[in-house]
Amino acid sequence: MIKRNILETLENHLLTKKTICLLIGARQTGKTTLMKLIGNRLKSEKLPHAYLSFEDPELLLLCNEHPENLFKFALQAKNGPRFYFLLDEVQYLDNPSNFLKYLYDTYSDSVRFFVSGSSSFYIDEKFTDSLAGRKRLFNLDTVSFREYLVYREFEEAEAIHTGRQFSIPVQRRLDELLDEYAVYGGYPEVILTDDEQEKQDILTELADSYVKKDALEAGVTKTDKYVYLMRILSTQIGSLFNSNECAGTLGINRLTVDSYIRTMRLSCHITVVKPFFSNLRKELTKMPKIYFNDHGLRNRFYNDFSPFAVRPDKGALLEQTVFRFFLDLYREEDIAFWRTAKQHEVDFIIRREKAYEIKWSDMNFSASKYKTFTSLYPEIPLRCISRDNAPNIKI
Secondary structure, rough: OOOHHHHHHHHHHHHHHOOOEEEEEOOOHHHHHHHHHHHHHHHHOOEEEEEEOOHHHHHHHHHHHHHHHHHOOHHHHHHOOEEEEEEOOOOHHOOHHHHHHHHHHOOOOEEEEEEEEEOHHHHHOOOOOOOOOOOEEEOOOOOOHHHHHHHHOOOOOOOOOOOOOOOOHHHHHHHHHHHHHHOOOOOOOHHHOOOHHHHHHHHHHHHHHHHHHHHHHOOOOHHHHHHHHHHHOOOOOEOOHHHHHHHHEEEEHHHHHHHHHHHHHOOEEEEEEEEEEOHHHHHOOOEEEEEOOOOOHHHHHOOOOOOOOHEEEEOHHHHHHHHHHHHHOOOHHHHEEEEOOOEEEEEEEEEOOOEEEEOOOHOOOHHHHHHHHHHHHOOOOOEEEEEOOOOOOOO
């Protein structure tokens, strides 16, 4: 079992708050597992509850007819002082927002709702009502590096990203685990197997089946173009994304490319990182960078699972891995990059307060090359994250 840090937060919210607990994320990140663990917690405390999945066609049919039909699957829900519904795959409902709004407005004094959706794309498209004041949204990413270290019984897991230096044997073990994590990523099923070929097969299934399923359910008809765009993105880590160029390569128009990017983003597969400028108008008009939310999936589309140090793309993969570190610690809108027309560049700007340049080795970093940035933004300290210090540097 992989211990997910979000579990305690979800339990506390469900047990102490009236608002709907809405969990979203990419497919196969462990939402159903978390929901069932919470069911175990409710069972241990003898709290009445029911786990129901809208993949059940009978449940789906009846609840589409009227929200009240939910109680046919848990007759005791109306009889006690409080009942907990754990509702999985809510995006399959015709109108999930109206469904939840009705139940919350009618039964919030006696019923609590923990709801999951398989990806935020469907939540975004189908939640026509904002449910403002009625929900709290939680996002479940793939397993973070710290969670991965805990699973692998690395005793100093809580000390990473704090600036702490480790003994040589501990550092050597940390480096080995970082290499594994960078290559295969954080999908739970991938982590739970020790066989490398099986890891690759699982990631292939994710790329071939689940990613395509997201695209098809989002209305994408040319899934071959969609997958090809994912492959293009996997080769462009750290580079500016030009939708016009991609459109030309794929033989489709730019608006279609933009719609594909939106689907990938809202399906929780990629993050679009915008440039940092002191002039916010410029920031909204310049080309972004795109990173994958899981580097194992990125490596599947890149078609390379070779060890970190011998890869031709090791610098790009390190940048992708460090981005994932940041994504665990900061909101998407807190992460940016800096680049000028003369191609002066800094890889990451965090909260407009800290700057980081990513290099494979500390020896490749020279502070003098970044005088343009440091002179323009003397209040933002710049540091180098390299393969030598990636888990250790305080971020």
